[in-house]
Amino acid sequence: MQHIIDRFISYVTVDTESDASSDTTPSTAKQWDLANQLVDELKAIGLTEVTIDENAYIMATLASNVDHDVPVIGFISHFDTTPDFTGANVKPQIIPNYDGGDIVLNKELNIILSPNYFSDLLQYKGQTLITTDGTTLLGADDKAGITEIVTAMEFLVKNPQIKHGKIRIGFTPDEEIGRGAHKFDVEKFGAECAYTMDGSQIGELEYENFNAAGAKITFKGKSVHPGYAKGKMINSMLIANKFISKLPKEEVPERTRGYEGFFHVHHIKGEIEETVLELIIRDHDKRKFEKRKELLHKITKKINKKFAKQFGEDIVTTEIKDQYYNMKEKVEPVIHIVDIAEQAMKELGIKPLIKPIRGGTDGCQLSYKGLPCPNIFAGGHNFHGKYEYVPVESMQKAVEVIVKIAEITATKK
Numbered sequence: 001m002q003h004i005i006d007r008f009i010s011y012v013t014v015d016t017e018s019d020a021s022s023d024t025t026p027s028t029a030k031q032w033d034l035a036n037q038l039v040d041e042l043k044a045i046g047l048t049e050v051t052i053d054e055n056a057y058i059m060a061t062l063a064s065n066v067d068h069d070v071p072v073i074g075f076i077s078h079f080d081t082t083p084d085f086t087g088a089n090v091k092p093q094i095i096p097n098y099d100g101g102d103i104v105l106n107k108e109l110n111i112i113l114s115p116n117y118f119s120d121l122l123q124y125k126g127q128t129l130i131t132t133d134g135t136t137l138l139g140a141d142d143k144a145g146i147t148e149i150v151t152a153m154e155f156l157v158k159n160p161q162i163k164h165g166k167i168r169i170g171f172t173p174d175e176e177i178g179r180g181a182h183k184f185d186v187e188k189f190g191a192e193c194a195y196t197m198d199g200s201q202i203g204e205l206e207y208e209n210f211n212a213a214g215a216k217i218t219f220k221g222k223s224v225h226p227g228y229a230k231g232k233m234i235n236s237m238l239i240a241n242k243f244i245s246k247l248p249k250e251e252v253p254e255r256t257r258g259y260e261g262f263f264h265v266h267h268i269k270g271e272i273e274e275t276v277l278e279l280i281i282r283d284h285d286k287r288k289f290e291k292r293k294e295l296l297h298k299i300t301k302k303i304n305k306k307f308a309k310q311f312g313e314d315i316v317t318t319e320i321k322d323q324y325y326n327m328k329e330k331v332e333p334v335i336h337i338v339d340i341a342e343q344a345m346k347e348l349g350i351k352p353l354i355k356p357i358r359g360g361t362d363g364c365q366l367s368y369k370g371l372p373c374p375n376i377f378a379g380g381h382n383f384h385g386k387y388e389y390v391p392v393e394s395m396q397k398a399v400e401v402i403v404k405i406a407e408i409t410a411t412k413k
Helices: 002-012 031-044 119-124 140-158 236-245 286-311 328-334 336-347 362-368 392-411
Strands: 048-052 058-062 073-078 093-095 103-106 111-113 129-131 167-172 193-199 204-206 211-220 262-270 274-283 316-324 375-377 389-391
Touching: 002 031, 002 129, 002 140, 002 392, 031 048, 031 058, 031 140, 031 167, 058 140, 073 140, 073 362, 073 392, 103 129, 140 167, 140 193, 140 389, 140 392, 193 204, 193 336, 193 362, 193 392, 204 336, 211 236, 211 286, 236 262, 236 274, 236 286, 274 286, 286 316, 316 362, 328 336, 328 362, 336 392, 375 392, 389 392
Parallel strands: 073 167, 073 193, 193 375
Antiparallel strands: 048 058, 058 167, 093 129, 103 111, 129 389, 204 375, 211 274, 211 316, 262 274
């Protein structure tokens, strides 16, 4: 257990926060610090073909130890952390034999991780938890996944009696800003399928995710003296508000779950003459996803028609860009790779939790690039904030799942 703890802490204490406003890859220079550390470590544990390219994508190989043909499989995680909350100066706290009560993350700031609010904590009573100190995120998303992959590869190197085919591993930058798979060289990786170790609680196994798009909607207006504005002023902020009011009120993140899709207004900035609204569109169902995009265009057209005479041109412009698609379409034709992961969990006494991802992973983009890529739990909870934690036992189980998948793949006919 201590070996996993030490490895994990050595990763999370390196700041790798990504930056969506940057146009470089990786988006922040500090991601190179952990990337280079990982390259050295992969070589040290005995992997071969260890490479890092100009964009900090890392790949390595564990050679096959069987004399028959075995599909090449891969395991992938990302080393950046979200820009939603600071990842600088992470100070992990170790909570051995968790007693099921409140955990004081920061006494001075009165920050408490409580099972009264985060009920999942009670699943891990008696286990060892790693938490934040209440001032940063932890970085289990996805340094837990990296810890598990490296530890599993090290275990297989040291235990050659466990038979496996060729295994490829990959570590990526910038997943948290949606670019983790953009420059991933699938051909160079050379695997028939892969698994991202990027899920949350123990048992999660996912091969469905949202179809996703982003929309930028610009509203124009006319500014005149408010005392003499009757029939002349057009307030773009009020038009934006009217637009939002036309969206289905119940179809927002805070009121949906499971397979239910949503519209999410996440940014608005405006003044009288121009307001810019940004929102995201999410739905598992491709037909419903397309209808959501159509609705935005219909609302736009209706408002433009209403103001056509007064404004003289389109007062609203809507730009929609697809971001990623549901990997189910690409994974179902090779559903046996999900079956193998499910079998591995069951053989290890883990109850598989097969459910849709209410988001996306590198795996969904990689699946559309020709590398079918379901997602497996990495063990963390409460990602992207100060209440993030990970049970060490969950990381240990994830290591065992990786090893078991490799073993089953080598023996399955």
